[in-house]
Amino acid sequence: MSSSKKMCVSLVPIFNHLEEEEMKKIVELSNSKKYKKGEIIFRSGESENHLYIVHKGKVKIFRLTESGKEQFIRTMESGDFLGELSLFTKNKHNSFAEAMTDVEICVIERNDFQKLLYQFPAISLKVLEELSSRLESAEKLVSQLSSQDAEIRVASYLMELVDIHGKTEIMLPMSKKDLASYLGTTQETLSRKLSGFQQKGYIKQSGQRKIHIIDMAAIRQIIGSRDLRCKNSSR
Amino acid sequence: MSSSKKMCVSLVPIFNHLEEEEMKKIVELSNSKKYKKGEIIFRSGESENHLYIVHKGKVKIFRLTESGKEQFIRTMESGDFLGELSLFTKNKHNSFAEAMTDVEICVIERNDFQKLLYQFPAISLKVLEELSSRLESAEKLVSQLSSQDAEIRVASYLMELVDIHGKTEIMLPMSKKDLASYLGTTQETLSRKLSGFQQKGYIKQSGQRKIHIIDMAAIRQIIGSRDLRCKNSSR
DNA sequence: CGGTGCGTTGATGTTGCTCAAAGGATGTGG
DNA sequence: CCACATCCTTTGAGCAACATCAACGCACCG
DSSP: OHHHHHHHHHHSTTTTTSOHHHHHHHHHHEEEEEEOTTOEEEOTTSBOOEEEEEEESOEEEEEEOTTSOEEEEEEEOTTOEEOHHHHHHOOBOOSEEEESSSEEEEEEEHHHHHHHHHHOHHHHHHHHHHHHHHHHHHHHHHHHHTSOOHHHHHHHHHHHHHHHHTSSEEEOSSOHHHHHHHTTSOHHHHHHHHHHHHHTTSEEEETTTEEEEOOHHHHHHHHTOTTTTTOTTTO | OHHHHHHHHHHSTTTTTSOHHHHHHHHHHEEEEEEOTTOEEEOTTSBOOEEEEEEESOEEEEEEOTTSOEEEEEEEOTTOEEOHHHHHHOOBOOSEEEESSSEEEEEEEHHHHHHHHHHOHHHHHHHHHHHHHHHHHHHHHHHHHTSOOHHHHHHHHHHHHHHHHSSSEEEOSSOHHHHHHHTTSOHHHHHHHHHHHHHTTSEEEETTTEEEEOOHHHHHHHHTOTTGGGOGGGO
């Protein structure tokens, strides 16, 4: 119990650089909770009073679109923290968190966390870093979504995965259904696009989530081809 | 000169709560710069070594879409700061900043700013707050963009402005061109949608950017009408 | 004034959403 | 261990929304 609490604290990048003693203090403030796959951890509209730290498992964060569709925002894995937004602004949650697998989470009270920030400025810096990078990826996502072309979005995403994995064998980190939502399209369209790529020999799908990239150049072409469609004459 | 520096520091929410003396220190670290309307303040890809604080005027932040289109991210006005991302992660800029009007900006060196954060934990908290709320609006934007329907996006945006202004007379904070980009659509579509609303008597446009909301209820209808379109039979 | 960029409107084509139906994959309980 | 339920995935067909192209009116600026 206490050990799993300790695990949490020592896991998270925002804490794990602290001295033994300081960590101990934090451990005392934290609580451990478990959720089964599919359980909702919090709902949009609920008021936020905690910092959640994912200790074990995977959590999916999503919103509901104005028009009622589920919009996948991101996944959180071991070491990630969430609930950060309302920690400072006293707002309500504006998104949902659902356990994608069985999950263990450590929880710290809002007020306690704020005190920690005052006590240990270094923590603030870590949190800042994390928020910055999260903001960055959110803005990147925005930029991708407004690329009208679903094909380009899919292609970009594949390239992104290649970069992350560092090889041409990639695994989708979520179901195609969720991925479609993340990319701002539908399951059907995503499925068609991938099948299309496969037919043209750009990729090879195996199993549910494994994709082998065969012709990177061709895929890059797609991304950079905003006016190929104009007419083949002009360029 | 020095007075305009001081203005900057006392303007920004992240600093203006500090003691006179502390501010003085900060003033010493800052520099003032001016840009003419249309000038680029920084470009995507340039490395980031400064915190910019907008003192006077308006700045537009945008990215270039994978497909080469301009994607409007946000505007920054007096008191807002930017350049925050790379301040912590040592990255390159991933967006462009362009002066929408003549602009005065205060600049602080990256390293100096980091020192400030260590010295005054309260600053970190302010920055955290700001980043949080920025992240929130980015995620909201994501959620809106993936609402396939441009009409809904336009309607939502109008309602948002009404909330902000607190009245039914609203001013667009940017050109329709930029707004279209922000909403992930084109000038033409935006123009048509607005004309459409006007024809149905929901709104009244006057001048370039002034809009009077007449029938809020109708507009709210649009937003919540994900399956009205099924068949006209239902209404 | 001519020039440049923004805003509007019209016509046309295409992407990708919707609905529908059926084939895997996975899991649950008998 | 099998039968059944559920969820994810794939494929098909039709249609509406929206991007694109094009042309013109309008404002702002030198």
